Amino acid sequence: MITAMTVLVAEALDVGRDVAEALDEHKSGGLPQLHAPDFAPQLFWLAVTFVLLYWIMSKVALPRIGEVIEERRDRIQRDLAAAERLKGETDKALQTYEKALSDARGSASAIARKTRDELGAEVDKERKAVEDQLAKKLADAEASIAATKTKALASVKDIAGDTVVEIVNALTNINVTKDEAVRAIPSGSDK
Amino acid sequence: MAGHAAENHGPMAQFEIKRLVPMELFGYDISFTNSALFMVLALVLASGFLIFAMNGRSLVPSRMQSIAESLYEFVAGIVRENLGEEGMRYFPWVFSIFIFILAVNMLGMIPGSFTVTSHIIVTFALALMVWVTVTLIGFARHGVGYLKLFVPDGVPIWLMPLIVPIEIVSYLIRPISLAVRLFANMMAGHTMLKVFASFAVSLPVVAKAFPVLFTAAFTGLEFLVSFLQAFIFTVLTCIYLNDAVNMHH
Numbered sequence: 179m180i181t182a183m184t185v186l187v188a189e190a191l192d193v194g195r196d197v198a199e200a201l202d203e204h205k206s207g208g209l210p211q212l213h214a215p216d217f218a219p220q221l222f223w224l225a226v227t228f229v230l231l232y233w234i235m236s237k238v239a240l241p242r243i244g245e246v247i248e249e250r251r252d253r254i255q256r257d258l259a260a261a262e263r264l265k266g267e268t269d270k271a272l273q274t275y276e277k278a279l280s281d282a283r284g285s286a287s288a289i290a291r292k293t294r295d296e297l298g299a300e301v302d303k304e305r306k307a308v309e310d311q312l313a314k315k316l317a318d319a320e321a322s323i324a325a326t327k328t329k330a331l332a333s334v335k336d337i338a339g340d341t342v343v344e345i346v347n348a349l350t351n352i353n354v355t356k357d358e359a360v361r362a363i364p365s366g367s368d369k
Numbered sequence: 370m371a372g373h374a375a376e377n378h379g380p381m382a383q384f385e386i387k388r389l390v391p392m393e394l395f396g397y398d399i400s401f402t403n404s405a406l407f408m409v410l411a412l413v414l415a416s417g418f419l420i421f422a423m424n425g426r427s428l429v430p431s432r433m434q435s436i437a438e439s440l441y442e443f444v445a446g447i448v449r450e451n452l453g454e455e456g457m458r459y460f461p462w463v464f465s466i467f468i469f470i471l472a473v474n475m476l477g478m479i480p481g482s483f484t485v486t487s488h489i490i491v492t493f494a495l496a497l498m499v500w501v502t503v504t505l506i507g508f509a510r511h512g513v514g515y516l517k518l519f520v521p522d523g524v525p526i527w528l529m530p531l532i533v534p535i536e537i538v539s540y541l542i543r544p545i546s547l548a549v550r551l552f553a554n555m556m557a558g559h560t561m562l563k564v565f566a567s568f569a570v571s572l573p574v575v576a577k578a579f580p581v582l583f584t585a586a587f588t589g590l591e592f593l594v595s596f597l598q599a600f601i602f603t604v605l606t607c608i609y610l611n612d613a614v615n616m617h618h
Contacts, residue, residue, distance in 0.1 A: 209381065210488075211556065216386035217490045218398045223405035224491055227412045228498075231469055234412075236461035239419040242426070243441045250428050 338363050380563040384487055384556065403483045404491070411472035411485070419468075440468065444603065451607035452614060459610055462502070466495065467603040474555065474595035478588070486598075487555040489548060496547035499606050507613035518612055547605055554598050558591045 210216070342359035346352055390401035419440070422433035430438055444464045448456050470486060477484025485491055507515040519536040520529065565587065568580035 210384040210386060211490070211552070213386065215398065216402070216404075216488075219388070219392075219400045219402050220386065220404050220485075220488060220490055221494055222394075222397065222399040223401070223408050224485075224494055227405075227408040228465065228469060228495075231412050231416065232462060232465040234416045235419075235465045235468070239416060239423070240441065240461050240464060242423045243419065243437055246423060246426050246428075246430075246434075247438060247441065253428060 335360060335363060380560045380567065383483070383559060383563060386488075404485050404488065407473060407476050407483045407485050411469060411476055414476070415468045415472045444468075447600075447604055447607055451604070451611045456607070456610065456614060459506075459614075463603060463606055463610070466499070466606055467599055470495070470551070470602055471596065471599040474599055475592075477555065477559065478592055478595060484555050484559055486551055487559055489552040492552040492555075493544065493548035495602075496544040496551075499547065499609065500544040503606075503609045503613045506610070507616075510614060511616060515613070515616070518616060543609060547602065551598050551602055554594055558587075558594050562587055562591060 339356045339360035342363065343354055343356050346354045346359070387403045388400040389403060389406060392399045392401060418433075419437050422431075422437035425431055425434055427434065441464070444467050445457070445460060448460050448463055452459065473485040476482055477487065507518070511517075519533050519540065521532060521536065524532050562584060565580045565584045569577050569584065572580060
């Protein structure tokens with residue numbers, strides 16, 4: 179492109195000079211833009227400045243701007259990708275958490291049920307033991323009451339015999355033995 | 370040549386070429402003129418700004434950096450829109466054209482300065498560069514097939530004798546229309562400004578306000594035209610490039 183432009187400018191300079199010579203005969207005085215002798219220096223400096231500008235733009239200025247814009251685009255892309263990835267991780271973590279939570283809830287209720295059942299069983303066992311013990315004590319008490327009663331009744335007959343012997347002696351002077359007296363008394367325990 | 374740069378305050382005086390440093394090379398006049406001065410200024414300012422503004426190279430751009438990036442994206446957008454992603458290989462060239470024209474146009478808006486693009490020889494040289502480059506790319510890419518550009522698709526055969534010459538002429542006239550559009554806009558605008566500004570001097574005091582206000586408003590318009598012409602030149606360059614690269618008609 180630069181070589182093409184150089185050739186072009188050389189040509190244009192030639193044309194400019196030719197036109198300038200042709201026009202100079204008429205003596206300029208009209209538009210400054212048509213003053214042909216001024217063409218050559220303008221074309222020369224246009225070529226110099228434009229080629230320099232093109233060189234600076236393409237080699238220095240534009241790559242620098244392009245790099246920064248590119249870098250920013252990449253950075254935004256990277257950040258978006260990272261955000262996407264993090265969101266995925268968060269979702270996964272949330273899922274894991276919810277699963278753990280529902281598992282924990284399930285096992286908690288299982289433990290509660292088990293504990294309740296165990297406690298119920300233990301309470302039943304204990305109550306049964308206490309009841310058995312009470313029943314046994316009751317039976318013992320009843321037995322001892324019965325024994326005491328029998329013994330008491332036996333004593334009553336004995337005392338009654340003695341009393342009968344004394345009474346008969348005092349009233350009639352007939353000697354009765356205690357055995358006879360006891361036999362005469364109706365057995366209290368028989369009624 | 371002598372009285373050429375004489376005291377002259379007519380509306381055309383602003384377009385006069387003044388030789389600041391006379392120079393000569395192989396018999397050619399390559400004097401450093403006021404035009405050359407503003408070309409060099411444009412070169413220095415455009416390159417200096419674009420390089421300096423990017424010094425930070427920050428991901429979050431400073432104000433200057435955003436301006437530089439906006440210019441880049443603006444021209445890159447034009448190139449992509451017309452040429453597609455593969456057209457980005459011509460981006461530095463298109464961008465140079467845009468920034469050069471924009472810079473000289475804007476420098477020309479400084480009162481008392483010189484507008485490089487108000488000279489047909491400069492705009493014509495730029496337009497010719499575009500045209501020659503585009504034509505070379507066209508032939509390099511498609512060989513003789515590039516000539517099919519002059520034979521549009523879907524045109525009845527009997528219309529060809531009419532259409533093909535029109536296409537050829539319109540292709541050949543491109544550098545001229547490109548050059549004249551830019552040159553005429555810049556020259557006409559600056560001449561108008563100068564004419565109305567001079568009314569402000571010559572009119573009686575009671576009427577001075579009108580040309581002053583008009584000149585102020587017109588200066589704003591001229592800034593728009595300066596930008597717009599750089600933009601149009603760039604877009605047309607891309608459209609022509611697209612013909613050469615993709616041959617879509």
